[in-house]
Amino acid sequence: DADVTQTPRNRITKTGKRIMLECSQTKGHDRMYWYRQDPGLGLRLIYYSFDVKDINKGEISDGYSVSRQAQAKFSLSLESAIPNQTALYFCATSDSWAYTQYFGPGTRLTVL
Amino acid sequence: GQQLNQSPQSMFIQEGEDVSMNCTSSSIFNTWLWYKQDPGEGPVLLIALYKAGELTSNGRLTAQFGTTRKDSFLNISASIPSDVGIYFCAGYHNTNAGKSTFGDGTTLTVKP
Numbered sequence: 001d002a003d004v005t006q007t008p009r010n011r012i013t014k015t016g017k018r019i020m021l022e023c024s025q026t027k028g029h030d031r032m033y034w035y036r037q038d039p040g041l042g043l044r045l046i047y048y049s050f051d052v053k054d055i056n057k058g059e060i061s062d063g064y065s066v067s068r069q070a071q072a073k074f075s076l077s078l079e080s081a082i083p084n085q086t087a088l089y090f091c092a093t094s095d096s097w098a099y100t101q102y103f104g105p106g107t108r109l110t111v112l
Numbered sequence: 113g114q115q116l117n118q119s120p121q122s123m124f125i126q127e128g129e130d131v132s133m134n135c136t137s138s139s140i141f142n143t144w145l146w147y148k149q150d151p152g153e154g155p156v157l158l159i160a161l162y163k164a165g166e167l168t169s170n171g172r173l174t175a176q177f178g179t180t181r182k183d184s185f186l187n188i189s190a191s192i193p194s195d196v197g198i199y200f201c202a203g204y205h206n207t208n209a210g211k212s213t214f215g216d217g218t219t220l221t222v223k224p
Contacts, residue, residue, distance in 0.1 A: 004154075031210065040121065042200065042216035043155070050210060058211075090154050099143045099204040099212060103154030 003027045004104035006091050012110045019078040021107050023091030030096045032074040034058075034066060037088040037106075046089075049074055050096065081111040115139075118201050118215030126223050131188040133218045135201035143204040144177050144184035145212065150197045158199075159186070191222050 004025045013019055023032065034046040045058030047066040055066060063085060067075045078085055088108050092101040118135045125131060135144070143162055147155035159170050161177035161184060168175055172189045184201055198219050202212040 033211075040216060042118075043214040045211060048211060056209070092154075096210075099145060100157050100160060101155075101202075101212065103147075103156070105152075105154050 002105065004091060004093055004102055006089075006104040006107050008107060009105065010108045012112065013081055014112050015082055017081050017111075019081050019109065021076045021089055021091075021109070023074045023076070023104055025072050025091075025093045025102075025104075027093055027095075027102060028071075029093040029102070030071065031094045032068065033092040033094075033101065034064075034074065034076045035090045035092065036060060037090060043090065046076065078109075078111075081109075083111045085109065086111045116201060116203055116213055116215040118218055120218060121216070122219040122221070124221045124223065125191055127191060127193060129191055131191055131195070131220060132185065133199060133201075134183060134185045135203070135215045136183040137203055137213075138182070139203075139205065140181040141203035141205050141213075142181075144175070145202040145204065146173075146175050146184070146186050147200045147202065148197050149200065149217070155198075155200055188220075191220075193222050193224055196220055196222050 007022045033048040035043040044060050049068045065077045088106050090106050091104040094101045116135050146158045149155040159175040164181045165179050166177040175186045198217040200217045201215040204212045
């Protein structure tokens with residue numbers, strides 16, 4: 001079974017809808033991250049969390065919110081989706097003493 | 113904030129050819145990481161470098177941590193079709209609050 005899972009894998013929605021993307025991990029890592037990938041723009045950090053009570057904004061947090069429900073779960077929400085939020089979204093985890101990140105398979109989100 | 117310049121942006125090569133790509137930064141990093149993203153999947157770590165001047169191999173892949181600590185290189189020898197994907201560099205510095213900075217990626221296409 002995959003160590004980092006994301007649901008859904010694909011989602012098509014309409015402008016103005018609220019969307020939640022979920023991430024779960026079985027690696028026992030404290031740190032979790034949400035990234036957005038657009039063609040040619042690499043991976044941009046949206047939010048990150050170093051433990052259940054620690055949530056931090058990344059470089060592109062506007063229009064997004066997150067919830068760390070447990071050590072193993074980190075959700076990303078788009079309160080009112082807009083077309084320029086169409087992208088591939090990745091969740092990642094890392095141990096608190098290591099720099100390596102482990103990525104989920106991604107969620108492809110399309111906002112019409 | 114810290115930024116990485118990764119080049120080339122894309123490469124089209126014949127099977128069997130060698131590949132070189134690099135990342136440069138205006139800032140010093142303590143750790144350099146190279147990830148590969150296969151089509152439809154999340155990035156996976158290939159090589160981690162922890163010391164200036166370090167040269168590390170992983171099969172046909174070789175990566176180096178530049179002596180100035182501001183750059184890193186990845187070479188792939190004798191490319192094969194399964195080398196296709198996006199290669200990301202990432203830099204980590206302990207002053208960046210536990211976050212890695214990612215390059216924009218190099219998209220590699222290998223023609224059989």
